[in-house]
Amino acid sequence: MPWILITFVVLGLVMLVAWFTSHKIGIVLFVMFLILFLLVFNHHMTDQLSISL
């Protein structure tokens, strides 16, 4: 799965929602984006190791 591309798209959507739609929803989506970002990082951080997640 192209998770980095998905993370980029989510970041773009979060920015657009926070700017044009709702401050509150933007912040909630940004927190979800941060969790996604950490998960993708976790995967790429460990893919050279035998514990790849």
Next chain:
Amino acid sequence: MIENEKINRWIKYLNIIDLIGITLVVATAFVFQFFMNELPCPLCLLQRIGLLAIGFGFLLNIHYEVRPAHYALSLLAAVFTAFVALRQITLHIAPGDQGYGSALFGFHMYTWAFMLCVAAIVYISILLSVPRQYHLQKDKEKVSEVRNPKMRKFGHLVFAIYIVIIGANIISTLTECGLQECPDNPVSYQLL
């Protein structure tokens, strides 16, 4: 009261400058990618995402009223991005390792990203400790948009540039990796 307004306005302009700075840093990465033909690795792309995410708090401060919570979001993004950059530094820490990509003023891009994130953490921590920039409403849930028309126009312009940079990164990542996981050591664009 007027003094507080002035501080608030200056802080907003400072947030706009910060956002422009972040945009310029990511634009520099594009210069490396397109003019020196250095394809970004997955961790490099994650650092770009993280750097752009640092701008989210600044963006909210520009469009709405300045709040400590906005700075907190930028701080979180800066800490996470520093982790990503630190991970890449440790990948190339062994003696004799040439590192990934070419160096800029003696440091690789990921080392610059780490230093930038540490600087951002220190800077945001100092900036959020200025108490007179906050105009919190009686109703804590209510967040109003900025009223100054000049500020609004300038804010919209910076936001447009910011969104264009994110869009360019999406197209670049799609071209480089296609609709599959990005290779650890990319040598060519998958869709070209």
